[in-house]
Amino acid sequence: MRTVLEIQRVLAPDVVDVLKKRYTILRHLRHAGAVGRRTLAAALGMSERVLRAETEFLKSQGLVDIETSGMRVSEAGISLLADMEPMMKEWFGLAELEDRLAAAFGLRQVVVVPGDADRDPLAKRELGKAGAAELTRAAAAMERADNEPLVVAITGGSTIVEVADHLSASQGLKGALFVPARGGLGERVELQSGTIASTMAKRTGGGYRLMHVPDDVGEEAIATLMSEPHIREVADIVRCARIAVHGIGEAYEMARRRRVDAETIQKLRTGGAVAESFGYYYNRAGEVVHRMPTVGLRLEDIQRMETVIAVAGGGSKAEAIAAVLKNGQEDVLITDEAAATAMLQFSSLDAST
């Protein structure tokens, strides 16, 4: 039997956010006493208008009193706040996880959604939603020349599909150009980066480019391909990408899905590969032990990038995520509660050995 809250998370997923927002406002307001809209909005990092809408709502519910000197929480509001405190603790536990992860892996920002993507499809959707939100925000924050489209590099995987599905048209992403970070990597077509890039373009009203590169070609064939003008052109665009959104996979799982040859498997095994991202395989220390031979982004391109967003969750991926983050290209991580908890355990174990 599910709880009321779980049912709501399925049937009306946004309410949790709304509740959290209003709770936060009430809390700050109780702490700050009589304070005005602009001051409060600045303190909470909200825009004046949305905070205004919220406070007007809270006023209409009789939870805050509005006086000429400012707003303050009413008796009813204080009582409600007290009743909410315990049930909010659970949700705000995530904020603490975020801070600890950001510190442990040197990230600019971390978002942790509740649940475990391994077991709960909802958690995966939440990952996608959060990823889409971060991408949108990152794009909005970029300074852009008018004539130059914002290039966003995308990898494949089911998690990134979720990100694509939660994107929508916005100012920041208007006219953005979505490109696959790397060429064909032998996935199913609906999980391939090209498919995802086109979805994103469609949903945001942007454009996209594809690299039509055959799978399973050798290093020398890549060199030949790169001299093709079509491929070359797209590859050049990809290297101008300012944002990248990528998933993270377990090394062997990815190798299996991509049907890599026995020789490579052996290489991964001797190298102790645990993680895959962007077609690179990493060991637990975050060192690259193998690189899929295909065109597109190289590690140094990723380093140059302004915002690299990793989206991956599920307890089973914790080790892989930690490994990739140790390599240290990422700026933003979107993950779930299960992975976050496990990652912190890994990282404290490493620190102690």
Place this chain on the structure above:
Amino acid sequence: MRTVLEIQRVLAPDVVDVLKKRYTILRHLRHAGAVGRRTLAAALGMSERVLRAETEFLKSQGLVDIETSGMRVSEAGISLLADMEPMMKEWFGLAELEDRLAAAFGLRQVVVVPGDADRDPLAKRELGKAGAAELTRAAAAMERADNEPLVVAITGGSTIVEVADHLSASQGLKGALFVPARGGLGERVELQSGTIASTMAKRTGGGYRLMHVPDDVGEEAIATLMSEPHIREVADIVRCARIAVHGIGEAYEMARRRRVDAETIQKLRTGGAVAESFGYYYNRAGEVVHRMPTVGLRLEDIQRMETVIAVAGGGSKAEAIAAVLKNGQEDVLITDEAAATAMLQFSSLDAST
């Protein structure tokens, strides 16, 4: 300590509606099996588009599967539905109350909101919201000549203030003309019908007219006033009203608030007055025992009206509401759970004696 649900009812009142809507869709869908959008929309009385948005959401949550033959509830949906059933019963209890009230008092439609307006301010707000929704719907359903504004007659009272506060601009009410149903009845200004009419006009973008009639004048003075062109003009407009929205009060309570003279009090007492509405006082049988002398709507005008909406709640008003409804001018009743339950008790008592 409040329950999660009660907290939500305060902090996010709309979710209950959303939940109910989605639950209803799931339920009907489970019952109907594979069925299409249009068919389902017709069965549920929704527009095709909103049902589509909902089913797309339900699909995105994995609760329904969409096939070429139609939509059907998925395994996960069935399990969720089972979990929801008990918690929904509580909310759907209200639907049953609505049906019984409609049958008992011969009403076209009844809306029962949860709670007790006597004790819970939220219930009163819900009354206002439901009243505003019904008014909007009634207005939208009217056939209107282009050049003739839709006239809506309004009474006073705190409940109708709530209705006004929940109105917003809509197509149906565009250009509507709000008028006080009757002249000054000696209330506080913020509870007077004129004030409310102007609020409604402002919120909907419509117009309003006021009757500037002094309080406490005799019958003969009324006749004189009616010959005044200004008064006369507005009174004529009022009588063309096609919709009325009114509150219902307890007889003595209203008499007290309006500071009526001792003689009238005596008249009310001998007549057994229990209820007041539109300035008319009713006994338990629904007979008019007194009429406040002022200009505006007469009982026969109300009879002619296309839609008369009564909005009143609170257990203490149950008897008064029942009395007014027995007179039988009303088409639509908006009330709350406490009043609804008590009214049904009254009505069954009456039937048995």
Place this chain on the structure above:
DNA sequence: AATGGTCGGGACGTAATCGGTCCCGGTTGA
């Protein structure tokens, strides 16, 4: 095999809402 009805999905224009921004007159506290 033909056909009429219903299916999901796509598209489009308009109404309504949201949200960023600025302004204003009043209040307050230094």
Place this chain on the structure above:
DNA sequence: TCAACCGGGACCGATTACGTCCCGACCATT
């Protein structure tokens, strides 16, 4: 006395919601 801050009002572009119609696919009946 005055500057800073207050709530409320207003405006406008961006975004969303929604009514409506169309299309090709599919199915059952003819």
